[in-house]
Amino acid sequence: MEIALTPLEAGEYIAKQSVAVTVYVDKCQGIAKQIMDSITDGTIGDIEYKANPLHPKGLSDEQHLNWVFVLDTLNFSFWPNEDEEYYVDYKDNREVGYLAMCAAFMKAHEAEIPIYDTDWMVTVTEEALGKILVSGSGHAIPLLRERFRALKESGQWLNMKHRGQMMNAVRACGPSAQSLLRSIMTIESFRDQTMYKGTKVWLLKRAQILVADVYSLLKGSTTQEVRDLVNYVDIDTITMFADYRVPQALCHLGIMEYSPELRLRLDKKEVMPYGDEMEMEIRGCSIFAVNEIFKEVIRMRLNDYKGLDWYETKRPLFAIDIDVWLWQYRRQHAEEVEEHVPFHRCREIYY
Structure with a gap:
């Protein structure tokens, strides 16, 4: 594997040189407090x-693990083209974006399509995949060929590497x-x-979402041997997943x-090329933020919350x-977030 900055290193490197995006570290405490409160109240x-x-x-x-692998293989670029919202209706709910794809696969599963089987993964046609993932509006999911x-x-x-599992x-x-x-x-x-100011990042x-989903799924297994597989002492080295939605929440x-200058590009709904300097600054600064x-969460947990009755029993x-x-948070406050700051548009398979 060639040498490049890890996501954690890349985030700090980009944030220190960023021109188009500013991170206000002093405001992180308030968000950390909200997150810690969600531990306290169980939400x-x-x-x-x-x-x-x-x-x-x-x-x-x-x-289930193969199912997760399929979802995360296809988990990219759900933002809609103009007048072509990607949605799927399922059990009286209209799901959009990533959750629309989840709903589409649930419908396929109920129709006994074995999407967790690698034989299906390597033999399904582009047309068949398109029918599974088609929007309720009749439009194809964005980047269907690339997903295929x-x-x-x-x-x-x-x-080839893992006997299909x-x-x-x-x-x-x-x-x-x-x-x-x-x-x-x-x-x-x-x-x-990609490259940022001459450095590979x-x-x-x-890839990090897949690691996180493996961890989250298997730590909830009923089998001890399976739970032991994800006793990852380094799970804290996996960063946030730099996409186009979480940056909106961070700005809001x-x-x-x-x-x-960046806001003007977003307001114009410009599609940024992958590796564009401003696009990189949005994603890198999100990781850093x-x-x-x-x-701050770690600091609060060790200081402000230590000694409370629930301290040792609550989840890490x-x-x-x-x-x-x-x-x-972005989904729950979608309208006000969209009104405050647009998402950045980059039509790419990596996020």
Whole structure:
């Protein structure tokens, strides 16, 4: 693997040189307090993997892990083209974006399509995949052909390297989140790598999400042997998942601010090329900002909250949890967030 800055290193490197995006570290304490309060009142459970009703029930750990692998292989670029919103209606709810894809696969699962089987991954046609993922409006999901290619590549990797089971990949990597991350990075569609001011950086949105989902899913297994597989002592080295939605939440909450030049590009709905300097600054500063919130959470936990009756029994919290908290905050306050700051548009497979 070639030398490049890790996501954590990249975030700090980009934030220190950023011109278009400013991070207000002094405002991280307020968000950390909100997150710590969600631990106190129990609402932190809303971000757990098992809390999502659009994840299947009744699958074995092996099947469910392959399901997660398929979802994360295709988890990119859901923002709609003009007048082509991507949505799926499922059980009286209209889901949009990533959750629309989850709903589409739940409908496929109920129709007995074995999307957790690598034979399906490598044999499904682009047309068949398109029918599964089609929007309720009749429009194709964005980047259908690229999703089809990514699915084929991931299925072939799983078959050739791990006998068709993501669980074998997890076992082969041992109790290390970084080892699993390096393994996933050998799949081309997960290699979220570009240059910023002459330095190669990894941001790895989808690869890190897959590691986080493996961790979240298997730590909830009913089998001790499976839970032991994800005793990742380095799970805290996995950063937030630099996308186009969490930066909106960070701006809305006052943690980040965009320059007038960047804001003008966003207001014009300009589609930025992958690797554009401003696009990189949005994503890199998001990683840095969430890590600063994470540091504040750790400080609060060790100082302001230590000694309370629940201190030792409440769940740990990592940067990946803060990402999900922010992502859900953006969804819950979608209208006011959109009114305050647009998302940045980059039509790319890496996020």
